Amino acid sequence: MTIQWKSPLFREAAKVSAPSFFGMGAWGIVVGIAMIKAGLSVPQALGMTLIVFAGSAQLAALPLIVSQAPIWVIFVTALIVNLRFLIMSALIAPRFAHLPWPKRTALGFLTGDLTVALFMQRFPDMWQTPSEAEEQTTFLHGLLAPTWLIWQIGSILGIFVGNQVPLHWGLGFAGSLAILCLVLPMVQNRAALAGVLVASVVALLAHDLPYQIGLLLAVLFGMASAKWAEEHAEPEVISDSRNTIAANSHKPEENHE
Numbered sequence: 001m002t003i004q005w006k007s008p009l010f011r012e013a014a015k016v017s018a019p020s021f022f023g024m025g026a027w028g029i030v031v032g033i034a035m036i037k038a039g040l041s042v043p044q045a046l047g048m049t050l051i052v053f054a055g056s057a058q059l060a061a062l063p064l065i066v067s068q069a070p071i072w073v074i075f076v077t078a079l080i081v082n083l084r085f086l087i088m089s090a091l092i093a094p095r096f097a098h099l100p101w102p103k104r105t106a107l108g109f110l111t112g113d114l115t116v117a118l119f120m121q122r123f124p125d126m127w128q129t130p131s132e133a134e135e136q137t138t139f140l141h142g143l144l145a146p147t148w149l150i151w152q153i154g155s156i157l158g159i160f161v162g163n164q165v166p167l168h169w170g171l172g173f174a175g176s177l178a179i180l181c182l183v184l185p186m187v188q189n190r191a192a193l194a195g196v197l198v199a200s201v202v203a204l205l206a207h208d209l210p211y212q213i214g215l216l217l218a219v220l221f222g223m224a225s226a227k228w229a230e231e232h233a234e235p236e237v238i239s240d241s242r243n244t245i246a247a248n249s250h251k252p253e254e255n256h257e
Contacts, residue, residue, distance in 0.1 A: 004138050013142025016118055024114075024147060025154035031055045032158020038062040042159060049155040053109065053148070057081045088116040094126060095136050110144040118143055195226030 004010055028049075035045035035058065052058055057078040064074045089108060096104055119140055127133040187193050199222025206214030 004141070007138050007142075009135055009138045010142035010145075013118070013122075013139045014146045016122070017114065017143050017147055020114055020147070021150045025150050027055055028151045028154025028156075029158035029161075031058050032155040032160075033162040034059060034062055034158075036159055036162025038066050040065070045159045045162075046156065049152065049159070052078075053151070054078070054082055055151075084113070085111075088113070092116060092119060092140075095123070095133070096140075098133065099137070107140065107144070110148050111140075112147065115140070115143045115147060191226045191230035194229035195222040198222050198225035 032045065032049065035048060036042070040048065040062075048058060052061075060081045061074050061078050064077060088111070092111070093104075096107060099107075119136075122139060123136050127136050187196055199218040202221045203214055203218035206217050208214075209217075
């Protein structure tokens with residue numbers, strides 16, 4: 001499968017997917033550690049992450065592997081977890097039906113949730129000419145190559161550091177790291193910051209409540225705080241924006257005759 005690394009479309013796709021790299025790498029670390037803590041050897045864990053390349057399916061299969069469930073149960077579980085890819089494939093498969101089946105197989109293996117969303121956002125319509133088909137293929141390559149690489153780096157790192165993690169820590173610390181990597185890039189204004197801070201404090205204070213009610217309270221208080229901050233913390237910005245919109249709506253049209 002030829003990849004045009006220097007193509008502007010390839011670079012554009014890599015740039016578009018870049019914001020997800022931190023979260024993807026962190027989740028890869030979590031899955032890598034989980035495989036080691038589940039009892040897989042390093043070669044087995046490496047084989048699983050390279051062959052399966054599906055974090056959710058890997059995490060679903062690990063408890064079954066530990067409990068020595070029948071192999072068919074493990075495969076069926078992974079299949080059910082990944083059924084969502086059938087819908088995603090239906091969205092983009094017609095774009096690449098002209099390619100030989102080995103290339104289609106490779107593209108399907110490497111395509112993930114975020115890849116489909118970013119691709120459909122960039123190319124919502126079916127290509128009409130061979131040149132447009134080539135452009136869409138190149139863009140997809142630009143989405144797939146870096147995301148696959150980042151996932152493998154994170155997962156392999158997790159595999160090799162898994163034995164260094166104290167057993168009593170479990171996966172809590174890695175999960176927290178992954179969540180932080182996902183959340184922090186999203187804190188781009190005061191409202192988001194207020195929501196994160198309030199939710200964090202509430203989660204800590206309500207940690208001992210039964211049935212994980214503390215998490216629900218943290219979400220509710222965090223959302224309410226972010227909403228309040230958005231409406232009241234920056235009134236001058238909102239007011240200026242509304243005044244600008246109003247002024248533009250009443251601006252007389254220029255006569256170009």
